[in-house]
Amino acid sequence: MPYTLSEMEADALTELVNVSVSKAAVTLSKMVRGGVSLTVPKVRIVPRAVAAASLTPTSEDQLVAVGEEFSGPFSGAAVLVFPVSNSLELVRSVLPHDADLEEIIEMEQEALSEIGNILINSCLSTLANMLRQRIKTSLPRVIYGAATQVLAYGGAESDADPVMILHVDFLMKEKGIHGFILIVMSLSSLMALRSSVAQMVAAYTDPSQGDAPAPGQG
């Protein structure tokens, strides 16, 4: 069954992404000088169309995404997504001084790229290190609007093609900013990822200390 994850694989991926995104959240909280709370990651393998539907904003609010593609033994994209209406407040939060609106608007693209770049590199470098793999990242891109554009990153050619998505919601309470971090991976990466995860799990699985006594050991 190429399109399902075993319980242990899903557990390991969730934990790896949890650690990676938590590290990135520490970086983000320093940049915005405020707390960033996170949900536990959810991992799913779904057709691209289903993933796109879940990305469609619930209100009329448009989304903005800052993302980078990554390549290596596994490839895909990591994106930070939030409502366009939060964008200026996020930029204001990271500027070192009290900037006026004109300046914030002028800085918006560059600041969002830099936030995305720092955050996503923090996240992906932790993930790569834990899996003992090297991942190359592209330059950040800021995308307004369509969710399908974000998901085109995942390498799926058509809406029916499955992609693997890892989803974490974040909230900056003091700033009133919310959104989510998505890591989208092509299924062609899944085999490589599986073997890395399996090696990692094996390193911590002591056969003599398993959940059940091994046969013959009484």
Next chain:
Amino acid sequence: MAALYGARVMDQAFLVVDDSKLARMVVRQALRDMLPDCAVIEAANGAEVDGLTMDPRIAAAFIDFNMPGEDGLVLAARLRARHPELPIAIVSANAQTDILERARSLNAAFLEKPLSRSALTDFIAAAPLRGIA
């Protein structure tokens, strides 16, 4: 009641709470490498801990922060109220200031994920491993 792995009567026991089985394996293996005869009691969340008959040999608790439902600090506060002297470590990659402060206010250590052996050794060395009995 969670399973005890290879426990001997006089040995120390450690409580490891994390929703991830992999994360529990990492802590269990690191503890075993350091203290080969220790018992490791695992729970996936705070509710499971509440359902445990607390083993009197429990010498320290390792608690993940980001878990579904209540977070690890809420559980740590409850354990702290019941066991004022128990060494508690919050194990998380999320070393944000407010989380570090909440841990400190509960007199809990903070061990960063990915967990390093040296951080674990330092915590164990500094903890008065008496058991809760």
